[in-house]
Structure formats: C-alpha cells, structure tokens
Amino acid sequence: MTTSTPNRPSPPPGPAEAGWLPTDPGALTETLPPDSLPFEQQIGAALDLSLPGELTTPVPPMPAAPVLIPDAQALLNQNQMGRYVLERPLGAGGLGTVWSAYDTVLTRRVAVKTLPLAVPDGEREPLVARVLDEARAAARLSHPHIVTVHDAGVSPDGAYIAMELLRGKDLSQMLRSGWHPSGAQAALIVRRVADALSYAHGKGVVHRDVKPGNIFMVGRTRPVVLDFGIAQLLHQAEAIGGPALGSPYYAAPEQFDGRECDPRTDVYSLGVVLYELLCGQRPFLGGTLAEIRASVRAGRPRHPCEIDPGVPHELAEIALKAIRIDPEQRHRTAGTMARELRAWLSSQPEAGEPAGPAMPAPVAVAQTLPPPASTLPGPLGAAPAAPRHLAVPTVPPPPGRPAGWMLSTLLAVVLALLLLVATLLWART
Structure with missing residues (x-):
C-alpha cells in the first residue's frame, strides 16, 4: 500500500451526508447529520417500488455518537486497497471493517470490506480464502433486496470486497x-x-x-x-x-x-x-x-x-x-x-399489497413485434402495432343499418349475374 498512486484520479471530496453500510449492530462509526438527508433519500419515495400509503410511521432520528474501530486508523493511514482509496471506516463486524472508498478506475464511491489485519500468519491464508468465497457466493446473487457485490481481490495486506454504497x-x-x-x-x-x-x-x-x-x-x-x-x-x-x-x-x-x-x-x-x-x-x-x-x-x-x-x-x-x-x-x-x-x-386494504401470488417475470417479445408507425409527443408516445398473429375484433356496422345488409346486397348481385348468364345461354340456343 502507498499513500499516493501516480496517474490515477484523486477522489473528489465526499459529501458530508455520505451514507454508511454497517454490518453489525452497535458497530457504527459514522452517521448522517439529523438535519440533512442525502439526495437519494429525498427522492427515495419516487424511486421505490412500494405502493402509496406504506410505512407512514415517522422514521426515528439517526444516532449521533461515533464508535471507534480498532486498527482502522492504521489502515486509513495506508490509504489504498487495490484500486480503492479508503476514505473512512463505516462499521465493523463479520469478517472485518467496512469503509467508504473511492474506485479510481470507475470513478465512483463504493463500500469496501477489508480483512482484519491483526491475524497470525498461519490464519491469514484461510481467512483470505474465506472472504473470496463470500464474494463469489454473493456475486452470484442479483436481486433488488440483496446488496450488490462489484469486485473482490487480494492485496499484500489481505483481501477485500467492493460493494454498492447504501444510504439509510x-x-x-x-x-x-x-x-x-x-x-x-x-x-x-x-x-x-x-x-x-x-x-x-x-x-x-x-x-x-x-x-x-x-x-x-x-x-x-x-x-x-x-x-x-x-x-x-x-x-x-x-x-x-x-x-x-x-x-x-x-x-x-x-x-x-x-x-x-x-x-x-x-x-x-x-x-x-x-x-x-x-x-x-x-x-x-x-x-x-x-x-x-x-x-x-x-x-x-x-x-x-x-x-x-x-x-x-x-x-x-x-x-x-x-x-x-x-x-x-x-x-x-x-x-x-x-x-x-x-x-x-x-387482505388488508390499507396495506395496498396486490392479491394472489407474485406475477411471473414478463417474457421479452419486443423483437417479434412490428415497429410503431410513428411516435407521438407526450409521456406515453404511440402504441406499437398489434402482432399479426393476434385476432382483430370485428367492427360493428354503422347505426341504422342491420348487420345482414351487406350479405343481402351480395346475394342480390350474385342472383342478377346468374340470371344474366342464363338469359345469354337461352338466346344462343
């Protein structure tokens, strides 16, 4: 690890309300100011998939007292873990310390989980392998209610896992x-x-x-x-x-x-x-x-x-x-x-939960549909043309004309033609 890395972008200053991702109760080291909310929380209701009226109970204020994490300052002085610049500890628990960090390659902030430093040499290798096993298992999961794992790796000082930085x-x-x-x-x-x-x-x-x-x-x-x-x-x-x-x-x-x-x-x-x-x-x-x-x-x-x-x-x-x-x-x-x-x-009207089991994921069929004839301005635009294999409903006749009017006319024309043919044949004989 080094305190600076040449030819790599420096992280921009983090906002005072940067979020944290604790991994163990009572192990928080940083909180949001009670009088300010990050942008994600301000628009959270609009982005969330929940239905109106849910969770109207006020959320209590966040705790303000930070908790020190052993060995965190020593690692912070080192500053770097792989391609990630460690900014500050967020919490400790499970396998190690969770940090707010800056990804110097993708230029974004992430949460980085690092392996504890104070372990005997004989235990370091299996512990590193355990962290990487965790990363591989978690990276297989892609779900809106499971934290996203971005990256994992090993450095001279141990292993680390990079994941999305959550706010809340x-x-x-x-x-x-x-x-x-x-x-x-x-x-x-x-x-x-x-x-x-x-x-x-x-x-x-x-x-x-x-x-x-x-x-x-x-x-x-x-x-x-x-x-x-x-x-x-x-x-x-x-x-x-x-x-x-x-x-x-x-x-x-x-x-x-x-x-x-x-x-x-x-x-x-x-x-x-x-x-x-x-x-x-x-x-x-x-x-x-x-x-x-x-x-x-x-x-x-x-x-x-x-x-x-x-x-x-x-x-x-x-x-x-x-x-x-x-x-x-x-x-x-x-x-x-x-x-x-x-x-x-x-069964609870105020809950707004749809009845029945969860709907299955829709099957992508956009590539089989013909493109729309035009796009109209507005939030919805033009609806795509119906697939050819779908039945088109019959349009009822205009008011005032019976449904059999067209059929009667067609029969009259056919009879007239038959009569004409018969007359011509009789004249020739």
Whole structure:
C-alpha cells in the first residue's frame, strides 16, 4: 500500500451526508447529520417500488455518537486497497471493517470490506480464502433486496470486497431508537426479505446470519440484505472456516447444536426478526450465551398478542410457526413464508399489497413485434402495432343499418349475374 498512486484520479471530496453500510449492530462509526438527508433519500419515495400509503410511521432520528474501530486508523493511514482509496471506516463486524472508498478506475464511491489485519500468519491464508468465497457466493446473487457485490481481490495486506454504497439505516438502529412499525409495515419488510432469501436459496446460498443489523433500509420500504459473510454454498461438503454460529439471539437451535444448516435456518432467524418487529422484543432472552441457548431450546416464547394486544393474530402465528424448534414444523421455504405474508397483506386494504401470488417475470417479445408507425409527443408516445398473429375484433356496422345488409346486397348481385348468364345461354340456343 502507498499513500499516493501516480496517474490515477484523486477522489473528489465526499459529501458530508455520505451514507454508511454497517454490518453489525452497535458497530457504527459514522452517521448522517439529523438535519440533512442525502439526495437519494429525498427522492427515495419516487424511486421505490412500494405502493402509496406504506410505512407512514415517522422514521426515528439517526444516532449521533461515533464508535471507534480498532486498527482502522492504521489502515486509513495506508490509504489504498487495490484500486480503492479508503476514505473512512463505516462499521465493523463479520469478517472485518467496512469503509467508504473511492474506485479510481470507475470513478465512483463504493463500500469496501477489508480483512482484519491483526491475524497470525498461519490464519491469514484461510481467512483470505474465506472472504473470496463470500464474494463469489454473493456475486452470484442479483436481486433488488440483496446488496450488490462489484469486485473482490487480494492485496499484500489481505483481501477485500467492493460493494454498492447504501444510504439509510438498518433495522437494528431503528429498533434501538424506539421505532415500532405497524403490522402492515412489519409484514411488508419481512415479506421482501423472505423473497430475497428465497432467491438466494434457489442459488444454493444460505445466509446463516439474518438479523436486524443485516437488513438495511434504503428509502422507506426497500430492505436490502447485507453481509453474506458466513454464507455457505449448499453443495459444499463442509462449512466455511470459522464459527458456524451467527448472532445468538437470532440463531436457530440447529446452529447452537452444530448441526447442518439449510434454508429453514434462515426462515427461523427471519421469524425472530418478524416477532421483534411486531411486539418490540425478542422471543428468546438471556444475558449470557448459555442462557440464550437454554431459552431457545426450551422453545416457549410468549405469544406476541400477549405482549401487545394490537399485534394482528395472523401475523403472530406466522412468526411463531417460523421459530419452532423442529425445522420440519417451520415454513418449508422462505418462499412459503413470503406467500403467507403476501396473502395477509392482500387482505388488508390499507396495506395496498396486490392479491394472489407474485406475477411471473414478463417474457421479452419486443423483437417479434412490428415497429410503431410513428411516435407521438407526450409521456406515453404511440402504441406499437398489434402482432399479426393476434385476432382483430370485428367492427360493428354503422347505426341504422342491420348487420345482414351487406350479405343481402351480395346475394342480390350474385342472383342478377346468374340470371344474366342464363338469359345469354337461352338466346344462343
């Protein structure tokens, strides 16, 4: 690493309201000023795919106290990680430190996750390999509710992963600030996360550390799942190196027991998140790891409606089903959980969720259609001509003329012609 790199563009000064991408609750190092919002948040409602009327509860102010990250200043003094200029630390957790950085090749700001520096030489190589495995697994995922991985690499000081720089705050921060979502808000957020997890599971990736700190809110209703740092490819014969247990409050019983994890492990953790969003507390409590483990294994959470009578009973049952001890008694897949939440949302007029299952992706057929005859000015322009294989509806006759008028005329003409032919033949004979 060097403090300057010749023949490379210098990063422009970052805006004071630059966003952050935390990866662990309580590990934030930078926040947005409470009296200013980045441009993305100002237009977030217009860009978001959510429907009107969702999430009208005011979002609490962001925390203001920064937290120092060990070894962050030493790395910041080095300034460079591959082609990325490190600007400031944003958070620490999972495998390392997350930075706001400047991409000197594509001239854009990104978030860069770096490997911790203080590791023994014998552990550096497997840890670097683990980070690169994480990057490869995450790079296979392309979903609006999963963070986008741009790049990964190895430098003399370790490994790094470059990803999109998000602006907003995670659910952990929002909950710590006293935010309490409505049932419809909680169902919508968790349903979208369940859709994202279902997509990842279909690619063979299990997150294994679903928690509020790894659900980042961009705008008002777009959750983005972060940190597949302990993700495991399902086809691998053994787990990725390192601890298999994520955050203990959200860990499934099979994680405590060291048993194999599958998509139902993520369903369990997401059920804990839904439970917490609904009633403001976790289903299993404890001050130590042993106490949390005992509470999870006992499997006797309070019913959310007992804690808060305003919690919709159907949503409480979805959460309780997801956090059952036996994986066989949970939702079979994250997609099943998403469908149950979607069905509940469709029954709530104020939620604005469309009824029925999600519509399949449209098939691209533009290349088979004839081009429009002209383009008219205006926001919509001209509609393309109909494909030739489509039936054209019959235009009804003008008013005042019966539908059989044309047929009668045609028959009269035919009869006249036949009569003329017969007359000519008779005259010749």
